[in-house]
Amino acid sequence: MLDRRFILENIELVENNCRDRGVVVDVRKLADLEHQRRSLQTEAEEANRQANAASKAIGKAANEPERELRKEEGRQLRAKKDGLHAEVEALEAQIRKIQSRVPNLSHPNAPVGADDAANLELKQGKTPVPSFNFDPKDHVELGDALDLFDFDAGGKVAGHGFYYLKNEAVLLELALQQFVMRMLIERNFTPIITPDLARTEILQGVGFIPRGPETQIYSIADSDLNLIATAEITLGGMYSDTILEREQLPIRMCGLSHCYRTEAGAAGRASRGLYRVHQFTKVEMFAFTHPEDSEKTLGEFCDIECEIFDTLGIPFRVVDTATGDLGGPAYRKFDLEAWMPGRGEAGAFGEVTSTSNCTDYQARRLGIRFKNRGEKGTHFVHTLNGTAIAISRALIAILENYQQSDGSVRVPDALQNYVGHEVIKPRP
RNA sequence: GGAUGGGUGGCCGAGUGGACGAAGGCGGCAGUCUUGAAAACUGCUGUACGGGUGACCGUACCGGGGGUUCGAAUCCCUCCCCAUCCGCCA
Numbered sequence: 001m002l003d004r005r006f007i008l009e010n011i012e013l014v015e016n017n018c019r020d021r022g023v024v025v026d027v028r029k030l031a032d033l034e035h036q037r038r039s040l041q042t043e044a045e046e047a048n049r050q051a052n053a054a055s056k057a058i059g060k061a062a063n064e065p066e067r068e069l070r071k072e073e074g075r076q077l078r079a080k081k082d083g084l085h086a087e088v089e090a091l092e093a094q095i096r097k098i099q100s101r102v103p104n105l106s107h108p109n110a111p112v113g114a115d116d117a118a119n120l121e122l123k124q125g126k127t128p129v130p131s132f133n134f135d136p137k138d139h140v141e142l143g144d145a146l147d148l149f150d151f152d153a154g155g156k157v158a159g160h161g162f163y164y165l166k167n168e169a170v171l172l173e174l175a176l177q178q179f180v181m182r183m184l185i186e187r188n189f190t191p192i193i194t195p196d197l198a199r200t201e202i203l204q205g206v207g208f209i210p211r212g213p214e215t216q217i218y219s220i221a222d223s224d225l226n227l228i229a230t231a232e233i234t235l236g237g238m239y240s241d242t243i244l245e246r247e248q249l250p251i252r253m254c255g256l257s258h259c260y261r262t263e264a265g266a267a268g269r270a271s272r273g274l275y276r277v278h279q280f281t282k283v284e285m286f287a288f289t290h291p292e293d294s295e296k297t298l299g300e301f302c303d304i305e306c307e308i309f310d311t312l313g314i315p316f317r318v319v320d321t322a323t324g325d326l327g328g329p330a331y332r333k334f335d336l337e338a339w340m341p342g343r344g345e346a347g348a349f350g351e352v353t354s355t356s357n358c359t360d361y362q363a364r365r366l367g368i369r370f371k372n373r374g375e376k377g378t379h380f381v382h383t384l385n386g387t388a389i390a391i392s393r394a395l396i397a398i399l400e401n402y403q404q405s406d407g408s409v410r411v412p413d414a415l416q417n418y419v420g421h422e423v424i425k426p427r428p
Numbered sequence: 429g430g431a432u433g434g435g436u437g438g439c440c441g442a443g444u445g446g447a448c449g450a451a452g453g454c455g456g457c458a459g460u461c462u463u464g465a466a467a468a469c470u471g472c473u474g475u476a477c478g479g480g481u482g483a484c485c486g487u488a489c490c491g492g493g494g495g496u497u498c499g500a501a502u503c504c505c506u507c508c509c510c511a512u513c514c515g516c517c518a
Binding site: 042052055371 | 497
C-alpha cells in the first residue's frame with residue numbers, strides 16, 4: 001500500500017507508474033474522494049467537539065430545565081456527527097478499495113515494459129551452458145528412467161500438479177535444504193521453519209489476494225486460514241503490528257516451508273513435469289531493514305542467489321524485471337533464470353529464483369515500524385524477500401544439466417556429502 | 429472437541445458511567461550528583477489523522493463490530509483472538 005498523502009501530493013507520478021506497470025487505477029478519482037472525505041471528516045469532528053462540550057456542560061447545569069436543554073442539544077449534535085461519520089465511512093471504503101490496487105513505485109532503473117519480454121539481462125553465472133554430444137533428455141524422462149518421481153500417483157491422489165518424489169530425488173531435496181540453510185546461517189540469517197498456513201489478514205498485508213476468482217491461494221473451508229504460497233507470507237507476518245528499535249534492524253531470516261499455489265489461469269503454459277506444480281518446498285530469505293539499507297540488501301540477496309547457483313554449477317542469467325511484470329508490492333525485482341536443457345526446443349532459461357525490494361509497501365499494511373532512540377514518531381521498515389532455493393525448479397536444473405550420455409545424472413559436488421553418492425544411476 | 433481465564437500505551441499492569449489518553453512499574457530521553465560510569469533523585473516520554481511557519485490546537489483510538497446513554501475502557505449484544513487445564517493424537 002502506498003501512503004495516501006504521498007499519492008495526493010504526487011498524482012501524476014503515481015498515474016505514470018500505474019501505466020508503466022500495466023495497472024488500471026483511477027488515481028484522480030481516489031484524490032477527489034479523499035478531498036471530499038477530509039472536509040466531511042473535519043465537519044464531523046467539529047460536530048463531535050461541540051457534542052462533547054455539551055455533555056460536559058450537563059454536569060455544571062444550574063437546574064433541571066437547563067440540564068434537559070443541554071441533553072437535547074447533545075442528542076442533536078451526536079445525530080449530526082453520526083450522519084457525517086457514516087458518509088466519511090462510505091467514502092473511506094471506496095478510497096481504500098482503489099488505494100489497495102495502487103502498486104508500489106518502481107525503481108528508476110527498472111526497465112519499463114509491459115511484460116517479461118522487456119526484462120533486461122544483467123549478467124550470466126560462472127557455469128557455461130553445457131553442450132551435449134548426445135540428445136539431452138528433459139527432467140521428466142530422466143525421472144522416469146531413474147525412478148525419481150511419480151506424477152501418475154500424484155494425480156490420482158491429489159490431482160494434476162501434485163507429485164511424489166522418490167529415491168535420490170528425496171535425498172536431493174533434503175540435500176538442497178541443508179546446503180542452502182548452512183550457507184545462509186553463515187551469512188547471518190536466522191534459520192526458521194514457518195507454519196504452512198496463515199490468516200487471510202496476513203496474506204493481504206504481504207500483498208496476496210486470497211479468495212478472489214483469480215486467486216493463486218488455496219484457502220481452508222470454514223476457517224480464516226490459507227495455505228501459504230511462499231514463506232514470505234509467514235516471515236513477513238512474524239513482526240506484524242510491531243514497533244522495533246532502530247538497533248534491532250536489520251532482521252534477516254531464512255524460512256523453510258512448503259508452498260501451495262493453485263496456478264489458476266496457468267493451464268497451457270509451459271508447465272511440463274515439475275515446472276509448474278501446486279506444491280513445492282522452498283527456502284526463502286527475508287529481511288526487515290532500515291529504509292537506507294534496502295537497496296544494498298537487494299543486491300546482497302541477488303548475489304547470494306548467484307552464489308548458490310554458481311556453487312551448484314548450474315548455468316543461469318540474472319534479469320532486471322520489467323515494470324509490467326513486477327507484481328504489486330515490489331519496487332525492484334531481480335530474477336535468476338537457470339538454463340534448462342530439456343525446456344523448449346533446444347533448451348531455454350526458466351525462472352528459478354526471484355528477489356524483491358518491497359520498500360515500505362508491505363510494512364505499511366502489516367504495521368511494521370521502527371523508532372530511533374530519543375526521537376518522536378516512527379518510520380516504516382523496508383521489507384525484502386528472495387528465493388534461496390525453490391526445490392522443484394532446482395531439481396529440474398540439476399537433473400537436466402548434470403545428465404550424462406549413459407542416462408545417469410551426476411550429483412553436484414556441493415551436494416555429494418549430503419546425498420551420499422556421486423552419481424544417480426538407473427536401478428538394476 | 430470439553431472447561432475456565434484473558435485481550436488496556438514501546439513492554440508489564442491498575443481502572444467505582446463524567447475528574448481517563450488512562451494510576452503504578454519497566455524501558456527511553458533530559459537534568460542533578462560523580463574525575464568518568466553505576467546507583468540515587470527530579471522532570472519529560474503513546475499512535476494516527478486533520479489544522480497552523482511555529483510554541484501548539486482539534487478529533488479519534490483501551491481486541492473488532494453493534495447497542496444503551498447527553499456522556500462508555502467501564503453496562504448490554506455479537507464476533508474474533510490469546511492463554512491454561514482436560515480429552516484425543518504425530
